[in-house]
Amino acid sequence: MADSTEHSPEQRMERLRDALDEGRLAGVKRALGALHPAEIALLLESLPGPQRKVVWGVVPVDDQGEVLLHVNDEVRAKLIDSMADADIVAAARDLDIDDLADFVEDLPETITQQVLRSMDQADRRALETVMGYDPNTAGGLTDTDIVTIRPDVTIEVVMRYLRLRGELPKHTDAIYVVDRYGKFMGGLALSQLLTAEPTKLVADLMRRDIIESVPVDMPAREVARLFENKDWLSAPVIDTQDKLIGRITIDDIVDVIRDEAEHDLMSMAGLDEEEDIFAPVADSSKRRAVWLGINLLTAFVAAQVVGVFQGTIDQVVALAVLMPVVASMGGIGGSQTLTLMIRGMALGQITSANSGVLLRKELAVAIINGIVWALVVAVIVLLWFQNAALALVIAMALVINQMFAAFSGFAIPLALKKLDIDPALAGSVVLTTVTDVIGFLAFLGLGTIILL
């Protein structure tokens, strides 16, 4: 049995943590040897600062580059900070060009120069090319290490060439066909090569409908969607002149997909998906403070609204008791619509053509649920306070607030997107402000009219 089936990753991690707790550095070293760089990266992320330093000190130099790629941005910056320049250059040595481009971005200029000087000319030029592309486009994901052939040779010649060439770049599942000017013409899957008649010409076998190219400036998000939709393992990348510049492989796409989905989750709580869970208290406090401060502003807007009705509350104190019910129901209803919208927009499900229908549906749901729960609340309030007018007031306020909540949950993300503000980040703050303000206004306003 292979090592990975004997011991699950969890078990191997556990063993390492035990060694760490007992302070056996030799044990830590041995346990690290059984881990993959990505597992070491996860371990480092889950270690508090001081222990993280100890473990990083014994990570094999050959693994350091890969480990740095797998930790999140914040942890990476801290680890690099703690390294000697020569070690950073050494860590960079074994990385793919596209990974190296990511890595170099976080380095101080002087070390970047050292890294570049340590490379041979071809690699250096390739790296400079990739670094020239926006990291959030196909170009930024491009690995330049590819195998190309000409269309006018036979499969047999290709096979001989490959054997001569030796080991293929990692994750090669296809080789690409280019003309003498480097223009992309098509591709041949390795499985095709293996099953084809040796005497056939490459030109007759290459497929442009299967091996499709991606333009270098396509946003990474769209590239990921293409990979998902078409079940690609890799895709050639071409520049505006149709010249083949490299390929994107699925492993980098998996990272894009994971980051994209996590971004929405974390943003909705005002967090960064690259956040180090063991960031120093001072750093975490500073970042969170901003979010709390923004929310404080909106809370005071809601408080202002309540303040207007102090006189009413003074006479009917039950209104104060029931305020949290109105506000919370609006917030819940609105955030359901908001989450649906944010996900739908990310997946491309929501367009100008269907948004009208969606709004009507969300409003209908809000009205139905508003009425249902308004009735329930009215009965409870009637029993609790023996006051039919109060029950009427809260019921009406609930229905009104559900409707505004659904409308806001629908309209806010669309408006924010138009303004180029991330809906996942700002959506919930704006939404809560609206549902609180409308909820209090409706409840206390109706209370003033009906109860006084």
Place this chain on the structure above:
Amino acid sequence: MADSTEHSPEQRMERLRDALDEGRLAGVKRALGALHPAEIALLLESLPGPQRKVVWGVVPVDDQGEVLLHVNDEVRAKLIDSMADADIVAAARDLDIDDLADFVEDLPETITQQVLRSMDQADRRALETVMGYDPNTAGGLTDTDIVTIRPDVTIEVVMRYLRLRGELPKHTDAIYVVDRYGKFMGGLALSQLLTAEPTKLVADLMRRDIIESVPVDMPAREVARLFENKDWLSAPVIDTQDKLIGRITIDDIVDVIRDEAEHDLMSMAGLDEEEDIFAPVADSSKRRAVWLGINLLTAFVAAQVVGVFQGTIDQVVALAVLMPVVASMGGIGGSQTLTLMIRGMALGQITSANSGVLLRKELAVAIINGIVWALVVAVIVLLWFQNAALALVIAMALVINQMFAAFSGFAIPLALKKLDIDPALAGSVVLTTVTDVIGFLAFLGLGTIILL
């Protein structure tokens, strides 16, 4: 240039929507022809019910199986409901075994029997095997369509065998070596085959450290993490007797990763990640009503707490005005810790070894931010109400609530997990209840003691 670079997916979708809006069915049909099944699936998801039916009616029969795989569970169930039995059987015909197993799960028993009868014996047996595994394990993701070879032959023989065999199964990047009893011995990457000396023996070239196997009962989540960590494209799956039963390919893993990340986002708003955004109003209302009802319960718990202090509010009505500020700050602070925990638990960053350090860090952050914002709020309240005692009360309540919020955000997901309840689903409801109750209790309680 390939078709996909001439027209972006968005453009092609747009063209289809135009045809649909103008009611040109021939145009719809033509536009559908240019779309990939996954794109058709996205389109169907983003169409309201009636239009969805029209488009589904003109989707080519050959694509229907693939399209059904790509739509979410809810939409799939509705589409299948609308199909004739014979069409369902036809749609199933071209699917991979692992996809077919997913697909068949949603079918009524009688149609499943028809599908099984329409298959040849080998495929039927394979399907029955895969259907026997839990869909959330490696077994449920396993495709049984693989190429196997024996260890005691030369590369040349293998190459001849592959050419004879013809086309390899989709996404084949490696062939597997088994002994005469079907036991897994190792694998050979296609790129190895292409570059190896033809006279070498398979046994000498096969790698067990690169082509690692996955046990059939490993949870899908763990399998996905292995793929991510080790950058695999595919992996052989073995049963408890070490027998090779098939392979898992990265395209199915991408779905697992996407679902997992989306599950947390949607659950936190009480939504299902498989939800159809154009579900009939009645269905949506029913599902959302449950969530609103649960939240209503917790809101009334908070209202009860406020109710206890009616006498206090009656005398100091400013307390009612400031209540929303205390509750909202607690909710925000707590949900930041909660989100961090839910993500960290999903990624495996949080363990029993490091959770103590994490709790201390989160508490420290809460205390610092509690004090900072308590001071700010105190100044605002002092200016607004000219009441130093009131300012003191709200400041103390804020600090207390931030601490409880951080503790709850930390402890609730861990407790829920112990109880086998999904923290992403239940976490935010429980958290809000705690922060509301503690917030009102601290604020109004201190108010009663200090202000009366």
